[in-house]
Amino acid sequence: MTIQSEHSVRRWYSRRNAGRAFVLGLVATTATATMGTAAGATPSHGGSQDLGPNVTVFDPSTPVSEIQAKLDATYAKQVDNEMGTARYAYYFKPGTYGTADQPLQFKVGYYTEIAGLGANPGDVVINGKVEVYNRCLENGGTSNCLALVNFWRTLSNLSINVNGKGQDGCRGSANFWAVSQAVSLRRLNVTGGNLSLMDYCTAGPQYASGGFIADSKAGTIVNGSQQQWLTRNSEVGSWSNGVWNQVFSGVVGAPDDSAFPNPPYTTIAQTPVSREKPYLFVDAKGKYQVRVPSAQKNTSGVSWANGETAGRTIPLSDFYVAKPGDSIAKINLALLAGKHLLLTPGVYDVARSIEVRWPNQVVLGIGHATLTAVNGATPLDVAGVPGVIVAGVTIDAGLKESKVLLRVGKEHGWNLSDPKNPTTLSDVYFRVGGPHIGKTDTALEVNSDNVLIDHTWVWRGDHGVEGFTGGVNGDNQRWVTNTGRYGAVINGDNVTATGLFVEHFQKYNTVWNGERGTTILYQNELPYDPPTQADWMNGTVEGYAGYKINNKVKTHNLYGAGVYVFNQNNPTIHTENGFEAPNTPGVKLHHIMTVNLSAGVIDHVVNGVGNAADTSMIGVPIYLADYPTP
Numbered sequence: 180m181t182i183q184s185e186h187s188v189r190r191w192y193s194r195r196n197a198g199r200a201f202v203l204g205l206v207a208t209t210a211t212a213t214m215g216t217a218a219g220a221t222p223s224h225g226g227s228q229d230l231g232p233n234v235t236v237f238d239p240s241t242p243v244s245e246i247q248a249k250l251d252a253t254y255a256k257q258v259d260n261e262m263g264t265a266r267y268a269y270y271f272k273p274g275t276y277g278t279a280d281q282p283l284q285f286k287v288g289y290y291t292e293i294a295g296l297g298a299n300p301g302d303v304v305i306n307g308k309v310e311v312y313n314r315c316l317e318n319g320g321t322s323n324c325l326a327l328v329n330f331w332r333t334l335s336n337l338s339i340n341v342n343g344k345g346q347d348g349c350r351g352s353a354n355f356w357a358v359s360q361a362v363s364l365r366r367l368n369v370t371g372g373n374l375s376l377m378d379y380c381t382a383g384p385q386y387a388s389g390g391f392i393a394d395s396k397a398g399t400i401v402n403g404s405q406q407q408w409l410t411r412n413s414e415v416g417s418w419s420n421g422v423w424n425q426v427f428s429g430v431v432g433a434p435d436d437s438a439f440p441n442p443p444y445t446t447i448a449q450t451p452v453s454r455e456k457p458y459l460f461v462d463a464k465g466k467y468q469v470r471v472p473s474a475q476k477n478t479s480g481v482s483w484a485n486g487e488t489a490g491r492t493i494p495l496s497d498f499y500v501a502k503p504g505d506s507i508a509k510i511n512l513a514l515l516a517g518k519h520l521l522l523t524p525g526v527y528d529v530a531r532s533i534e535v536r537w538p539n540q541v542v543l544g545i546g547h548a549t550l551t552a553v554n555g556a557t558p559l560d561v562a563g564v565p566g567v568i569v570a571g572v573t574i575d576a577g578l579k580e581s582k583v584l585l586r587v588g589k590e591h592g593w594n595l596s597d598p599k600n601p602t603t604l605s606d607v608y609f610r611v612g613g614p615h616i617g618k619t620d621t622a623l624e625v626n627s628d629n630v631l632i633d634h635t636w637v638w639r640g641d642h643g644v645e646g647f648t649g650g651v652n653g654d655n656q657r658w659v660t661n662t663g664r665y666g667a668v669i670n671g672d673n674v675t676a677t678g679l680f681v682e683h684f685q686k687y688n689t690v691w692n693g694e695r696g697t698t699i700l701y702q703n704e705l706p707y708d709p710p711t712q713a714d715w716m717n718g719t720v721e722g723y724a725g726y727k728i729n730n731k732v733k734t735h736n737l738y739g740a741g742v743y744v745f746n747q748n749n750p751t752i753h754t755e756n757g758f759e760a761p762n763t764p765g766v767k768l769h770h771i772m773t774v775n776l777s778a779g780v781i782d783h784v785v786n787g788v789g790n791a792a793d794t795s796m797i798g799v800p801i802y803l804a805d806y807p808t809p
Contacts (some may be wrong), residue, residue: 214245228467228495232524233267233546236296238717239274243281250285257288258314261328262614262644266524268292268546271337272461273302282307282342287332290524290547292571296461297335298470299483300368303337308346310355311362313381324383326357330636331547331573336458337364341372349380353401359388360636360680360702361608363572364484365456369397370632380672385414388702391634391678394455394481394488404684405651407741409634409678409700411451414480423772423800426700426739428677429453429479432468435772438768445739445770449477451697452675454632455488456570456605457543459495467495469519469566471541474601474631493519493541493685504525519532522548522572529553532560535567544571551582552619553576561587561602562595563627570605576617576663584609584619588627596629598673602632611663611684612640621665622684628671628693634678639663641707654708655750658685669693676701681725686717692729701726701740705779708748715752721782734765741772741800744792746779758785758790760806769805774798 228236237246250355253267273296277283284307287293295303311332315324334356343351352368357378374397377387386405398416402408407424414431419443427433429450436444438525455472457606462468472482472490481486499513503525511534514520522535528554535542542559547748550558550572558574558581561567567587574584587602588594596602611617619631621639666681666688676698681688683706691698703725709715715722725742728735742757757773773781781792784803792801 212791217538218433230268230500230545231525233265233524234270235268236270236272237276238272238697239276243277243283243303245284246276246283253291253716254286254288257291258286260289261330263289264614266290266526266546266548268294268365268524270294270296270459271303271305273297273304275304276449277306279306279331279342279353280344282344284310284342284346286310286312287334290331290335292335292524292546294333294335294458296348296459297336298365298460298462298487299750300336300338304340305337306340307332307342308354309339311358311378312355312380313357313383313385315381315383324381325385326378326387327359329358329387330361331608332358333547333571334363334367335363336454336460337366338370340370343372355380357387358390360638362390363606363634364392365394366458367392367395367397369395373399373401375401375403376405376408377401379403385437387651393634394483396481404598407700407702409739411677411699412453412455412478412480414481423774424700424702424739424741424770428699428738431480437683439770439771439804440800443770443800443802447699447738448477450677450699452601453478453677454568454601454603454605454631454633455482456633457541459545469493469495469498469521469541469543473602474599495521496544498541499604501527507531507533519543520548521545521757524548526551527663528621529558530556532557535561535569538564538595539566540568542569542572544573547571547573549573549575551575552579552581555579555581557581557583557586559585561585563588563592563596565595565597565602565629566600567602568605569607571601571607573608573610574622575614576611576619576622578616578618580618580620580662582619582625583621585623587630590624590626590670594627594671596627596671598629599631601631601675602627603633604635605633607635609635609637609666611638612645612657612661613638613643616645616661618662620663621668623667624670625668625672625674628673630671630674632676632679635667635676635680637666637681637688638682639666639683639685641704651748658708658710658714658748664692672696687723687727688725690727690729691732691735694732695734696732697736698740701737701739704743704745704776705754705781709746709747709752710748712752715754720755722752724754724756724759726758728760728766730761732761732766733763735760735767737768737771739770740768742781743774743775743776744779744781745776747777750778750794753780753782756785756787757782760785762786762807764807768803770802770804771806772800772802774800
C-alpha cells in the first residue's frame with residue numbers, strides 16, 4: 180500500500196513513535212550496556228574505529244611496501260577460496276597511496292572489499308592498480324583460465340591513477356577487472372589508463388560473466404568477452420565490444436544502440452529510479468560516519484559531479500556494530516531501539532530473523548558479511564515501511580528449508596511505502612548451496628510497493644563443496660538435496676530493479692506479480708541439473724520461463740534481458756519459452772534474447788515467438804528487439 184495522504188502518514192508515525200518510546204524506556208538499560216562497546220563507540224589505541232579483526236584501515240603515512248605486503252598476503256589466501264568463510268575489508272583514509280616510481284599494485288580475491296574513506300572518490304587516490312585476473316582452474320597451471328567464477332568482491336569510493344610500472348607490456352596496458360556476478364564497482368574515478376573488464380593477458384578462453392558499474396567515471400572501457408554488463412549513472416569516454424546484453428542506464432558517453440543487436444547495446448538516457456549505496460567515510464575530525472544517499476528520479480551521470488552526494492549523514496555511533504557470534508536477540512534489541520546495523524566481515528548464523536521495523540533504518544554489511552539461515556529461519560525480515568536500506572549483505576540458505584531468505588513487507592497485510600523514499604537493496608546477494616547444502620522455497624520476496632533493487636545476484640548453486648560426487652549422479656543428488664524453487668518473487672507495485680541476476684532455480688527464477696514494474700538488465704541461467712523432462716515440467720508445459728510476468732499485469736518494462744540454457748545433466752531437456760508475459764500494450768520487453776551454452780533447448784524467446792536456442796546455435800543469441808512488436 181502506498182502512502183495516500185499526509186493524515187495517514189502522521190497517524191502511522193504517531194503510533195510508531197509511541198511504540199518506539201515504550202521500547203526505548205523498556206530496554207534503555209540493557210541497550211546501553213549492550214551497545215556501549217558493541218557499537219564500536221570506543222576507538223582502538225591507534226585512533227581508528229573498532230570494526231573487528233578482519234578490517235584493516237590504511238593511512239597515507241603507512242609505507243607502500245607494508246600495504247603491498249598486507250594485501251598480497253590476503254590475496255594469496257583468497258584467490259582460490261571460493262567457498263570459504265574468511266571475509267576481509269580494507270579501507271584507505273583520505274590521501275594518496277603509491278607514487279609514479281613506486282606504484283601500489285595489488286589484486287582482489289574472494290570476499291574482499293576495497294574502499295576509500297573519503298567523502299568523495301577524489302579524496303583517496305591510488306597511484307597503481309587494483310585488479311582481478313582470470314583464475315586458472317586446472318592444477319594451478321595456465322589452462323582453463325577464465326573469469327566465470329570470479330564472484331564476491333567489491334571496489335568503491337576511490338580514484339585509481341593507472342600505473343603499470345614494473346609489469347610486462349600486456350599487464351601494463353590496463354587496469355584489469357575480470358569478474359562475473361556478485362561483484363560491484365561503485366564511486367570510482369579511473370584515470371591515466373584503460374579499464375578492462377576481461378583479462379586478455381592470461382592464456383585460456385578468457386570468458387567472463389559480469390557485472391555492474393555505478394556512479395563511476397572512466398575513460399576507455401574494454402568490455403571484451405563479458406557476456407552481459409550493466410553500467411548505471413556513470414560517465415565513460417568509450418566502450419568497446421560486447422558479447423550479449425550490454426546495458427547503459429543514465430550513462431554520459433554511452434554508445435548508441437540503434438544498430439541493435441550488432442552491437443548488442445541497450446541505452447536508456449536516464450535511470451528512472453536510483454539510489455547510490457551507503458558508504459563509510461571519515462570526517463575532518465577523524466570520526467567515522469555513514470553517508471546515505473537519497474533516492475533520485477530520471478538522472479544521469481555521477482552523483483558526486485558537483486561535490487558531496489545528496490543525502491544524509493549518520494554517525495557510526497548510531498549503529499550497532501555487529502561481529503560474528505553476536506546474539507541475534509541483542510541485534511534485534513538494538514534495531515528495535517532505533518539503532519542502525521553495521522555487519523562487520525564474517526559469517527553469522529541466524530536461527531531467528533534479524534528484524535528491521537522502523538522507516539529509514541540502514542543495514543550495511545562490509546567485507547561481504549554473510550547471514551546463514553539456521554533451522555529454516557528467514558535471516559532478514561524487513562517491515563513494509565518506507566526508506567529502509569539493506570546493502571552489502573550476502574544471505575545463504577541453510578540445511579533446513581527456509582520459506583524465504585529475505586522478505587520485504589508483509590505477504591498479506593498493510594504495507595506503507597513512499598515513492599520518493601523507496602526501500603532499497605544494494606549489492607545484496609543470495610546463495611542456495613555452494614559452501615554447503617542449502618534449501619529454500621523462495622530466496623527474495625518483495626511484498627511492499629516502491630522498492631528499488633540495485634544489483635543483486637540470486638543464485639542456486641550449480642557447483643560447490645556440498646559433498647556431491649559430480650557427474651550425472653552428483654547433479655541428480657543436487658536436484659533433490661540443494662533445493663530452491665523460486666529466485667525472486669515480486670508482489671509489490673512500482674518495484675524497480677537495476678541489475679537483476681537470478682540463476683538455476685527449480686521453478687520460475689523470477690516471478691513478477693506487481694504492477695508498473697521495471698527491470699533494467701536481467702541475466703538468467705536456467706537450472707543445469709533437472710534429471711529428466713518429467714522433473715522439468717510446468718503442468719503440461721515443458722519447463723519454466725526464466726522471467727515470468729503474471730498474466731494479470733497491465734504495465735511492465737524490461738530492458739536488456741537474457742535467458743541462457745545449459746542442461747548438462749540431460750541435454751535432451753526442452754524449455755518452451757525463455758520469457759512469459761501478457762501480450763498487452765502496457766507490457767514492453769525491449770532487447771531480449773535466449774542463448775544455448777551447449778546443452779538443452781529453449782524453443783522460443785517469449786510466448787511462442789522467436790527461433791529455438793538449440794545446439795545448432797551454441798553461443799549464438801536469438802534476439803528480439805521488442806515484444807510485443809510495435
